[in-house]
Amino acid sequence: MFLAVVGPGIITGTADNDAGGVTTYSVVGANFGYKMLWILILITVMLYVTQEMGARLGVVTGKGLGDLIREKFSINIAISLMALVFFANFSNVLANVVGIASVADIYHIPRLLFVPVFVFAVWFIILKGNFGIVQNIFMTSCLLFFCYIVNGFMAKPDIPQMISGSIFPTIEMNRNYIFTATALIGTTLTVWGQVFIQSYFVDKGIDKKHLISARMDVLFGAFWLAFVAFSIIISAAATLFVSGTGIDTAIDAATALGPALGPFAKHLFAWGLLNASLLGMCVISMSTAYFVTEIIGREGKVSTNFKEAPLFYSIIGVCFFICMMLVFIPNLPMVFIMTASQAINTFILPVVFFILLRLINDKKLMGSYVNSRTMNVIAWITIVSFVAISSIMLYLMLF
């Protein structure tokens, strides 16, 4: 039965390693070596705690986060959140379309040729595919992340250093270290991930009988995320950090990996980035579409066609199209866009977490599935530390 439930957690966890994630991990490995690996343990816990609550809400109530916010909070809150989530998600989709464009740049293929092919292909799949097909494609994409793991071991990491970096926390009190560490956490805990996991469980129609399988799925997703992140960091650490090549973007990482590990590593990295960007743009734009249709009260399911759910597919289509047009603009201020999207995410996520806690402790809604006292304590610690970490990041980003 587990196999019938599995999917949402793994897909959300893997999609967290989108273009922004891959870039951050490469930067972490190239600039700080193995020193930040221990943070991944922290991330795994935080991700599991928050995603599990989202999954439980979805499975028990059969409703998405947007539905519940609309029903349990005032319409003003619902609509304002809708606008904010739209913005935050939009900039994240853009970051992923830029990821696709970067792959075109790595191979010196014109963006105008490369990007539209993929953008239209994925929109067509989401539009025409039913739930099963779309999920299978997503799961395949999740498996393809394996190429980063191959990459990680090809790099012949320094095992003792890798282990000590994973177990012993090191904190350096300098601006650069703290900023990168907070960005690492900020890229994996996201508003869209929280929205997506809940709606996707609902769309899949998982019943509360299968809650345990759903939890395993979420747990597995959190581990897979950490494992992929781990591999990307060590591959950058074993090569770029050792040779002292500092990088800022994923393209830097791909081109720098070429001379260090041979062309095969470069291709693996580039195709991995393409895969990550495609999965990211699909999942994030679907998360937007779920949230908006739930709040407005329209049909929003993958197994429908355009006539039945016009708003759902239009939102995805419009997000894709505008982002595609934007990446054709030469000298797009990418750093600014990434920073802004992080900042918006950081502002909204605590609000979403707070709402999540309110909902999950609502006896009328959840019955016996409310949080236990221990779960609430863990959840609060997670949320408070996220707020603290992201405030530090925001401060460093702006001043």
Next chain:
Amino acid sequence: MVYFSDMYASEILGQMIMDRTEAKIGSVKDIVLDASEQFPKMIGLLLNMEGSDKEKIILIGELNLIGRRVISSAGIKENTAFASLRNGEVLVRKDLLDKQIVDIHGSKVVRVNDLKFAKAGEEIRLIAADVGIKGILRRLNIENFVTSFLSVFGITLKDDLIGWNFVEPLKTDIAGLKLVVPYEGMSKLHPADIASIISQVHTEEKTAIFESLSTETAAEALHELEPRIQAFLIGTLDTKKALSIIEKMPPDEAADVLGDLQEEKAMELLRLMKQKKAEEIQSLLKHGEETAGGLMTTEFVTIPASFTAAQTIERLRELAPSAETIYYLYVTDDEGHLTGVLSLRNLIIAGHNTSVSEISSSKMITVKPEASQRQVADIISKYNLLAVPVVDTLNRIIGIVTVDDVVDFIIPPLARRKRMSVG
């Protein structure tokens, strides 16, 4: 007697109520409805009392004006009688606004953005649910701003109202509303439309709606649903009910449903079923779902070549087969080999004593059980058939695939659903 013209709930909620001397009584927190009639009657307003933290209900009879700017009572504050909430009464903000309802007319699940009231005779009644963008804008108090902004570009927003007689509230969301006969309106819909509604609501509601259907309707609606929803619904029903629904389905459809269930559950149902039916279904389950063998039904009529037209009609009356299997009768020899096919038309216009072999056609179009859905659909569409017989290697008829089993391949599903709801 209260003065009132058409108004929305959002225009009433939050207003301050004054008495005759313009003293503040309280602000409107909610609207109280008597939901026992088709168009619920407004019976009072729930107030946050001015100057205290109490909530009380002021009855409609105490009021003399409910307007967009002013709501006023006929008497003075000190002499006003208040009531408390009774059983069977529904609160607009708490129970209806922002909740999901079923639009029976369009067989869609939508969200209530606002509610429209109108005066009918002496009573103020809830007449429609606003499910459109205008309702949301009105709730946010920006309707005028946005509509005048859009009018600059020549865009007008349309009202999106659903008459309350076409509204079916979701049972698990709105306790106490119209529960006397749950889903009464829905039971009048075509099973395909019911299926479309079931696929749109959340899991608990799916079960609730499905359980409220009669066995016949449930059997038909079940066939129209996606496999994973079918499996979920059958899984949640108690075995007895599940069994009676599956037994009502034609064997091919029942086999489809059982094929998607967990194996233990499917085996349990098969064991409990009438033996003949169970055997038919089991033989169908052997074939791949997407092949002629998986699509076919084992309900068809065969007649010996020696029969006359009168005997054949007599046989049909005895068997009384369901409509989908009657249009073609299959002529077989003693060993069950297919030798001819007789259309209902030819049978009816033939004379009493005409032999079946004279009026049946021996130019038969058949398919093998391994033929794909696509091939079967192409054959049915090419030869304009209503059904095509499936034969084994020895040319013995083992089932028929009817046009409705492959129509999804010929016409896309949505168009089909629309056609069915019209016709």
